Amino acid sequence: MKIYETKTAPNPRRVRMFLAEKGIDESQVEYVQVDIQKGENLSAEMRAKNPLGKIPILELDDGTCIAETDAICTYFEAIHPEPSLLGSTPIEKATISMWQRQVEMALMLQVGMCFQHTTGYFKDRMVPVPEYGKEAGINASKYFNILERRLELNEFIAGDTFSIADITALCAIDFARVVDIRIKDEQTNLQRWYDNVSSRASAKA
Amino acid sequence: MKIYETKTAPNPRRVRMFLAEKGIDESQVEYVQVDIQKGENLSAEMRAKNPLGKIPILELDDGTCIAETDAICTYFEAIHPEPSLLGSTPIEKATISMWQRQVEMALMLQVGMCFQHTTGYFKDRMVPVPEYGKEAGINASKYFNILERRLELNEFIAGDTFSIADITALCAIDFARVVDIRIKDEQTNLQRWYDNVSSRASAKA
Incomplete structure (x- = not known):
């Protein structure tokens, strides 16, 4: 394939x-x-x-x-069910799906909209609206605060176990550098999580 | 619950x-x-x-x-696995997930952004950008064309079987009326699908 x-x-x-x-x-x-x-x-x-x-x-x-x-x-x-990255029990599947979706919509999508609408990278195929791009960037920054609070009480985003939501969040946070959105010094739990997930061999794939 | x-x-x-x-x-x-x-x-x-x-x-x-x-x-x-609405085999699950996601991102989200940014319905809690709202409405209209072509060859959005993607599309198309986006007369396959899915008892839930 x-x-x-x-x-x-x-x-x-x-x-x-x-x-x-x-x-x-x-x-x-x-x-x-x-x-x-x-x-x-x-x-x-x-x-x-x-x-x-x-x-x-x-x-x-x-x-x-x-x-x-x-x-x-x-x-x-x-x-290829093992290791499971989408959860095994109904509650695990739903919890991972919830966080995966929220990281996608409130972080990855917002970073992407900020990038597309403020840089004009795809202006040959879409109409950039810079004012909206700025709002999207603010939305993404706010979600860093939600992750900080979440990771104060949980090792990984969906709970005790590494999941697809951690992959999405890592890729979104690394991508956010292109629009100059970064983990703040006071977001110590998010930084601890970031350092941990970034050190996995898969982060270099 | x-x-x-x-x-x-x-x-x-x-x-x-x-x-x-x-x-x-x-x-x-x-x-x-x-x-x-x-x-x-x-x-x-x-x-x-x-x-x-x-x-x-x-x-x-x-x-x-x-x-x-x-x-x-x-x-x-x-x-409650039966009747399955997310698919049973790996290819069914992936195909339904693909269409579900595309209907969400290219239709439901676009209609929602058009609504929020052109009407100011939530202006107490977000900054509406009307120019972006208009673009989102155009994006939603374009996706009606993709569905029309898809439904020329398939009874339901993800293929031969009713799935969660049909639910998402029906709810998005009905919601789109609030921003005056409707199925066009020439979109006969989309209209046939719409009449079929709307007639299910669940559509009144």
């Missing part, structure tokens, strides 16, 4: 890190680079694989294509 | 419809109304249940709280 991705983009990193945690390496998955700045992801060929024209995309050997980071991770969790 | 919700809001409707499809009724779940226009969701008590201060929230009998529509549905799918 193949994964179409862009090595430097945050969502493909989430997939690579997820697969590294599962012990799935490049002998099992071929990575195909797509230049999103040049718009290679918007070609008719790529839109046939994903109607939204975004990466990453998983292409199975029978030609089935799965887009969306979360969906790709859902596939690998199903075929 | 309890679900904190607002009867008229689109995300709580997704949860009610999901539970109706599962045959879970008000003898099993107590619904507690929260007035989001008055900001009741932003109280310290509600933020202790969900740090983002949003509804719906599922509260289990032991006090565990699960926020986020998708996470609540994940919980009920785990404790």
